[in-house]
Amino acid sequence: MPAEIFGESYQFLPNSELLTVGEMTRLTRLFAQLGVSKLRLTGGEPLIRPDLPQLIHNLAQLPGIEDMALTTNGYFLEEQAQAIKDAGLFRLTVSLDSLDNEVFQVLNGRKSSVARVLAGFHKAEAVGFSPIKINCVVKRGVNDHTIVDLAHYFRGTPHIVRFIEYMDVGNLNGWRMDDVVSGQEIVALIQAHFPLEPIEPNYFGEVAKRYRYADGGGEIGVVTSVTQPFCGDCTRARLSSAGEYYTCLFGTRGLDLKRPLRQGASDEELLALITGVWQQRTDRYSELRTSFTRLPRKGAEMYRLGG
Numbered sequence: 001m002p003a004e005i006f007g008e009s010y011q012f013l014p015n016s017e018l019l020t021v022g023e024m025t026r027l028t029r030l031f032a033q034l035g036v037s038k039l040r041l042t043g044g045e046p047l048i049r050p051d052l053p054q055l056i057h058n059l060a061q062l063p064g065i066e067d068m069a070l071t072t073n074g075y076f077l078e079e080q081a082q083a084i085k086d087a088g089l090f091r092l093t094v095s096l097d098s099l100d101n102e103v104f105q106v107l108n109g110r111k112s113s114v115a116r117v118l119a120g121f122h123k124a125e126a127v128g129f130s131p132i133k134i135n136c137v138v139k140r141g142v143n144d145h146t147i148v149d150l151a152h153y154f155r156g157t158p159h160i161v162r163f164i165e166y167m168d169v170g171n172l173n174g175w176r177m178d179d180v181v182s183g184q185e186i187v188a189l190i191q192a193h194f195p196l197e198p199i200e201p202n203y204f205g206e207v208a209k210r211y212r213y214a215d216g217g218g219e220i221g222v223v224t225s226v227t228q229p230f231c232g233d234c235t236r237a238r239l240s241s242a243g244e245y246y247t248c249l250f251g252t253r254g255l256d257l258k259r260p261l262r263q264g265a266s267d268e269e270l271l272a273l274i275t276g277v278w279q280q281r282t283d284r285y286s287e288l289r290t291s292f293t294r295l296p297r298k299g300a301e302m303y304r305l306g307g
């Protein structure tokens with residue numbers, strides 16, 4: 001979200017256009033009825049929603065929901081870690097692209113800082129989140145020289161750093177293939193300091209390839225969505241805060257579920273809409289992009305769809 005575009009005066013959607021907690025709970029109940037068992041609350045930044053603890057509480061009670069995680073930039077984590085833990089959140093991911101504050105701010109803007117994110121991380125650890133995942137997007141020439149430090153910082157803890165290949169989501173990040181540091185290179189960089197060995201995925205469709213430190217110092221993950229896409233294993237549906245339902249992070253248009261919801265659609269009607277889109281999905285953007293590099297299209301921005 002470049003500051004030149006999303007500055008202080010940018011007009012985001014009015015609150016009335018966002019799904020209420022009740023609406024999100026109802027739609028999630030329907031998704032769960034269709035077999036969804038794992039939720040991730042992302043964004044945008046989920047911790048800016050004042051009613052987030054209520055949402056977490058509602059979702060944790062839904063039949064069929066076995067796991068619920070949240071991804072945050074950590075800015076408000078220190079003050080909210082206890083509330084989201086108490087509300088029933090199972091797991092947490094914190095984004096932290098570098099431990100070097102200068103480098104961090106190149107990627108994240110100057111309003112946040114490494115110290116602030118780490119304060120949130122340690123508070124989350126203190127209230128009982130463990131293991132916590134740490135997401136680091138690696139951009140060539142920007143933070144690739146700091147990834148070994150990041151791995152080192154969390155080595156020997158239960159927490160798992162996940163290094164993510166830089167993706168061309170949306171239209172605003174000026175992505176070029178040259179910016180991507182491949183998962184293979186990332187593993188080689190860390191391996192040169194701390195020997196690693198690959199380990200089996202935890203479950204079908206897990207996005208990160210797992211490696212453990214050979215000396216027992218814990219594990220890391222590498223998300224190779226650009227160089228080794230995993231569209232064929234993808235089981236994710238995405239619901240934006242405005243009620244659009246997408247079947248791909250690189251989707252161009254979502255199905256509007258808010259309108260039928262607000263016009264009084266029955267559960268059966270909403271279930272039919274959700275199923276209809278799911279059964280016809282053909283998305284495989286990342287596989288196509290690998291062959292042709294960036295494809296010309298107007299994709300939805302990541303702040304609507306999460307990472």
Ligand SMILES: C[S@@+](CC[C@H](N)C(=O)[O-])C[C@H]1O[C@@H](n2cnc3c(N)ncnc32)[C@H](O)[C@@H]1O
Nearest residue numbers: 043044045071072073095135137166167306307
């Ligand atoms: C879009 S953010 C939303 C949640 C929250 N605001 C945050 O910053 O963690 C979710 C994740 O997307 C990942 N991400 C953002 N931009 C990316 C990019 N261009 N390529 C790959 N991953 C990206 C970040 O690692 C982040 O952990």
